[in-house]
Amino acid sequence: MAVEQLALTVLMGILLVAVAGLVSRMVDWRSYTPLGGASAIGGSGYGGGHAEKPAGIVRWFTTVDHKDIGILYGIYALVAFFWGGAAVLLMRAELAAPGFDIMEAAFYNSLLTSHGITMLFLFGTPIIAAFSNYFIPLLIGADDMAFPRINAIAFWLLPPGAILIWAGFFTAPLGLGIDPAQTSWTMYTPLSAEQANAGVDLMLLGLHLTGVSATMGAINFIATIFTERGDDVNWANLDIFSWTILTQSALILFAFPLLGSALIMLLLDRNFATTFFAVEGGSPILWQHLFWFFGHPEVYILVLPPMGLVSWILPKFSGRKLFGFKFVVYSTLAIGVLSFGVWAHHMFSTGMDPRIRASFMAVSLAIAIPSAVKTFNWITTMWNGRLRLTAPMLFCIGFISNFVIGGITGVFLAAIPVDLVLHDTYYVVGHFHYIVMGMIAFAGMGALYYWFPIVTGRMYQRTLAKWHFWLSMIGTNITFFAFLVLGYLGMPRRYATYQFDGAIAPLAQVTTLHQISTVGAFIIGIGQVVWAWNMVQSWYEGPEVEDADPWNLKDDGMFGREFQWFEAQKLAADGGEEEVATDGGGVRPDGGYRRAVRRVDDE
Amino acid sequence: MVSEPDAKTFDRETLLDLVVNAIPLGIILFFILVFALVNPFGSDPVNTAIQFSIMIVTGLALLVLTYVSGKAVSEAEDELEEQGLELSEEAGADGTAETTAPAETEDDTA
Numbered sequence: 031m032a033v034e035q036l037a038l039t040v041l042m043g044i045l046l047v048a049v050a051g052l053v054s055r056m057v058d059w060r061s062y063t064p065l066g067g068a069s070a071i072g073g074s075g076y077g078g079g080h081a082e083k084p085a086g087i088v089r090w091f092t093t094v095d096h097k098d099i100g101i102l103y104g105i106y107a108l109v110a111f112f113w114g115g116a117a118v119l120l121m122r123a124e125l126a127a128p129g130f131d132i133m134e135a136a137f138y139n140s141l142l143t144s145h146g147i148t149m150l151f152l153f154g155t156p157i158i159a160a161f162s163n164y165f166i167p168l169l170i171g172a173d174d175m176a177f178p179r180i181n182a183i184a185f186w187l188l189p190p191g192a193i194l195i196w197a198g199f200f201t202a203p204l205g206l207g208i209d210p211a212q213t214s215w216t217m218y219t220p221l222s223a224e225q226a227n228a229g230v231d232l233m234l235l236g237l238h239l240t241g242v243s244a245t246m247g248a249i250n251f252i253a254t255i256f257t258e259r260g261d262d263v264n265w266a267n268l269d270i271f272s273w274t275i276l277t278q279s280a281l282i283l284f285a286f287p288l289l290g291s292a293l294i295m296l297l298l299d300r301n302f303a304t305t306f307f308a309v310e311g312g313s314p315i316l317w318q319h320l321f322w323f324f325g326h327p328e329v330y331i332l333v334l335p336p337m338g339l340v341s342w343i344l345p346k347f348s349g350r351k352l353f354g355f356k357f358v359v360y361s362t363l364a365i366g367v368l369s370f371g372v373w374a375h376h377m378f379s380t381g382m383d384p385r386i387r388a389s390f391m392a393v394s395l396a397i398a399i400p401s402a403v404k405t406f407n408w409i410t411t412m413w414n415g416r417l418r419l420t421a422p423m424l425f426c427i428g429f430i431s432n433f434v435i436g437g438i439t440g441v442f443l444a445a446i447p448v449d450l451v452l453h454d455t456y457y458v459v460g461h462f463h464y465i466v467m468g469m470i471a472f473a474g475m476g477a478l479y480y481w482f483p484i485v486t487g488r489m490y491q492r493t494l495a496k497w498h499f500w501l502s503m504i505g506t507n508i509t510f511f512a513f514l515v516l517g518y519l520g521m522p523r524r525y526a527t528y529q530f531d532g533a534i535a536p537l538a539q540v541t542t543l544h545q546i547s548t549v550g551a552f553i554i555g556i557g558q559v560v561w562a563w564n565m566v567q568s569w570y571e572g573p574e575v576e577d578a579d580p581w582n583l584k585d586d587g588m589f590g591r592e593f594q595w596f597e598a599q600k601l602a603a604d605g606g607e608e609e610v611a612t613d614g615g616g617v618r619p620d621g622g623y624r625r626a627v628r629r630v631d632d633e
Numbered sequence: 634m635v636s637e638p639d640a641k642t643f644d645r646e647t648l649l650d651l652v653v654n655a656i657p658l659g660i661i662l663f664f665i666l667v668f669a670l671v672n673p674f675g676s677d678p679v680n681t682a683i684q685f686s687i688m689i690v691t692g693l694a695l696l697v698l699t700y701v702s703g704k705a706v707s708e709a710e711d712e713l714e715e716q717g718l719e720l721s722e723e724a725g726a727d728g729t730a731e732t733t734a735p736a737e738t739e740d741d742t743a
């Protein structure tokens with residue numbers, strides 16, 4: 031046994047050395063310099079530094095350019111989005127009828143776990159990092175991130191993280207006895223401590239990696255926003271997206287290390303017979319406290335930057351500056367602080383002390399105010415504005431509309447008596463999906479469309495983008511409104527079937543509502559297929575953007591810093607260097623069919 | 634914007650901006666008072682202490698952060714004004730301050 035392990039370790043060591051040797055043969059590491067390169071010092075303009083990128087795939091494995099890393103994050107997040115989406119479509123298919131029809135309970139549970147963890151940790155956080163990596167340095171006039179190499183390391187921790195988290199699905203068919211975890215994303219003890227399956231350990235390790243990655247990224251953003259700002263950017267004219275990323279990074283810094291510690295304690299409980307979360311030891315409730323002390327800030331980690339994106343993009347198509355800019359800034363900071371004082375609103379029904387419970391209700395009600403303030407600011411920004419319903423704008427408006435429902439259902443849940451009735455029903459699932467799908471995914475999509483010209487140098491197909499929006503908007507509201515009603519009818523969450531006693535809940539209605547939300551989920555799915563097609567095709571053959579102002583922002587005096595950078599790049603490109611303008615890394619098929627757009631019409 | 638450099642940390646404008654965080658603070662304060670006055674579950678040294686410290690600690694943290702950030706922003710504003718630069722988010726990182734009126738954004742209620 032010991033000999034085997036020793037042999038394995040040695041083998042692993044040899045493998046690693048071999049890989050390192052191989053990589054060092056392929057690339058000349060010395061050709062890279064971290065910060066924009068020594069040559070670029072003093073230049074207020076961006077550029078230089080990353081000029082020497084190796085060609086082909088090696089570039090992507092070795093890059094420390096924040097824009098490349100942003101693209102890597104984006105692609106990673108979208109792969110995860112499709113994994114999580116496929117999982118949930120299987121689940122919704124199973125739920126189209128009351129009994130076990132197409133899968134067993136164990137597989138349903140595995141999909142549920144994978145869907146939740148994937149969407150929150152492998153899609154949500156990385157898609158935000160995609161935008162922040164690419165655009166924060168441009169928005170604040172920095173040459174790059176403060177620590178470009180740490181930036182690259184933070185990204186490269188994610189793929190192994192995903193492989194570990196999904197590992198059970200790959201190993202289950204091999205018959206090794208390593209199956210996907212069935213813990214749900216909250217990993218509540220004692221369930222998660224007592225499942226012997228090694229797939230759970232792999233998932234915990236993978237989660238740990240993604241947490242380390244997020245923390246490294248957060249430190250990098252804090253350092254960048256504090257120290258790398260351009261000369262004429264200070265706290266008074268820092269853009270709103272950077273403010274939300276700064277707040278998010280602070281939340282990550284305080285929340286994720288705690289998750290990491292809790293995960294290690296859980297691993298110890300599982301593998302080394304410690305009793306942190308055992309009934310006779312620290313108690314299972316300790317897990318819930320640790321998890322939610324991380325978990326509630328995590329939901330704001332996910333939602334604050336999308337709020338920043340919308341606050342940035344919405345004014346551009348309203349022809350007016352963001353109403354109450356500073357209200358939005360201060361309420362972002364308020365949410366950041368308050369989100370650490372509300373965690374036990376996820377635990378109202380655990381039998382905790384009623385006095386303590388009441389306090390968590392108080393702070394939870396208080397946190398709703400800064401959220402509502404933002405909503406009113408967005409609405410007022412649009413009020414009497416000159417709205418242009420482009421695809422990014424449609425997604426912003428959809429975002430606000432979904433937040434009204436998602437936010438208000440949250441306030442209801444924060445009231446203890448209401449929560450005791452609705453806890454662990456589909457109502458809760460409806461609440462947070464209005465937010466995670468209706469806001470986070472929507473803002474992400476809107477931003478993808480808004481910045482598509484900068485990243486790819488091309489324009490997407492506008493009709494397809496409209497289809498994408500309407501399918502997503504209608505699908506989201508069908509699916510998740512049905513969830514809210516199902517919750518009122520008493521449908522408990524996380525079950526693969528609903529063949530319960532008709533006295534508990536009206537079975538016929540429950541079945542119908544489940545079918546409605548299955549249909550809605552597939553509508554969302556079709557919308558995302560349209561979107562994927564649009565992105566890929568437009569990246570390769572969309573009309574090239576000729577003008578650095580594809581959104582006509584100059585007319586309203588809203589030509590943001592990132593587009594100013596884009597313009598500078600284009601001017602530089604006209605002066606000779608062809609490569610600079612399309613920093614997207616996509617290969618441009620030269621000589622192919624090329625159309626050109628100068629400006630996008632008002633829709 | 635009419636900000637005369639005065640001895641006070643915050644001018645009227647800034648105070649007005651900070652009001653937004655006074656509302657959640659007010660709600661927390663309200664509950665502190667209510668829970669102090671109405672006490673159906675009785676008192677218990679540990680639990681009552683936790684009960685109040687959750688609200689007080691979060692409230693204080695909010696107060697401190699609001700103060701610090703408000704101070705940083707209003708100092709930064711003065712700095713920009715001295716340099717004659719613009720306050721808006723869109724102001725160029727390349728130094729080309731646009732010539733639109735200084736954006737005290739919450740004032741432009743059409």
Ligand code: HEM
Pocket residue numbers: 216328329330332333375376394395397398401437438440441443444445449452453454458461462465466
């Ligand atoms: C307006 C502010 C909000 C309030 C007052 C609020 C309140 C609540 C409450 C009380 C619960 C627990 C329900 C239960 O399990 O019985 C809950 C669950 C949840 N909320 Fe919110 N929420 C708010 C905003 C958000 C936001 C912005 C997000 C996401 C970005 C979010 C994501 C979630 C998630 C993921 C859960 C379910 C966690 C789980 O049990 O799996 N909430 N919310």
Ligand SMILES: [Cu+2]
Pocket residue numbers: 325326329372373375376
């Ligand atoms: Cu919460």
